[in-house]
Amino acid sequence: DQQVKQNSPSLSVQEGRISILNCDYTNSMFDYFLWYKKYPAEGPTFLISISSIKDKNEDGRFTVFLNKSAKHLSLHIVPSQPGDSAVYFCAATYNQGGKLIFGQGTELSVKP
Amino acid sequence: NAGVTQTPKFQVLKTGQSMTLQCAQDMNHNSMYWYRQDPGMGLRLIYYSASEGTTDKGEVPNGYNVSRLNKREFSLRLESAAPSQTSVYFCASTPGGLQYFGPGTRLTVT
Numbered sequence: 441d442q443q444v445k446q447n448s449p450s451l452s453v454q455e456g457r458i459s460i461l462n463c464d465y466t467n468s469m470f471d472y473f474l475w476y477k478k479y480p481a482e483g484p485t486f487l488i489s490i491s492s493i494k495d496k497n498e499d500g501r502f503t504v505f506l507n508k509s510a511k512h513l514s515l516h517i518v519p520s521q522p523g524d525s526a527v528y529f530c531a532a533t534y535n536q537g538g539k540l541i542f543g544q545g546t547e548l549s550v551k552p
Numbered sequence: 553n554a555g556v557t558q559t560p561k562f563q564v565l566k567t568g569q570s571m572t573l574q575c576a577q578d579m580n581h582n583s584m585y586w587y588r589q590d591p592g593m594g595l596r597l598i599y600y601s602a603s604e605g606t607t608d609k610g611e612v613p614n615g616y617n618v619s620r621l622n623k624r625e626f627s628l629r630l631e632s633a634a635p636s637q638t639s640v641y642f643c644a645s646t647p648g649g650l651q652y653f654g655p656g657t658r659l660t661v662t
Binding site: 485489529531 | 602642
């Protein structure tokens with residue numbers, strides 16, 4: 441039972457355009473969501489998060505949107521840069537602590 | 553601060569051999585985690601330790617054991633390695649919420 445799903449294994453975008461990565465979840469108890477970025481041969485690093493009391497959180501070129509009724513979140517990267525090419529994992533937890541449940545990941549390729 | 557460190561970086565084992573993956577963190581975090589990453593499967597939790605002296609099973613604990621040696625160190629042991637345990641293993645620690653990951657150990661079992 442996959443509680444957090446990223447249905448697109450890969451995404452290719454032109455440099456300067458918008459990248460939109462999607463994530464769906466099934467557990468309505470989740471109250472905190474995170475995006476991690478992972479380069480090859482490195483560990484995942486935290487990118488941005490959002491609490492369930494918000495519907496949007498922005499940090500520079502990165503914005504996360506949360507639609508609780510649809511149990512859907514998305515990560516927007518504007519403008520996309522070649523250095524953004526990586527695997528992106530969404531993750532969810534409840535009580536804002538403890539175990540994270542990860543999606544399968546989406547590999548983003550930003551072409552110059 | 554080194555953050556979360558893992559040793560070794562790479563390891564090749566034969567089926568049936570045993571080994572221990574080491575993890576240490578210098579951020580004074582209470583909770584530590586072991587994950588495995590496989591293509592198309594994301595990060596799956598093997599075991600975790602909410603605090604020193606406690607350990608609990610995650611999603612895929614079979615074939616593994618763990619030891620929370622002290623607040624800093626959390627080791628993962630494969631007693632009898634199997635080809636299905638070929639994977640990349642990540643250790644993480646957290647003060648709560650955000651988890652900080654180590655660089656990973658790439659393990660191949662032949």
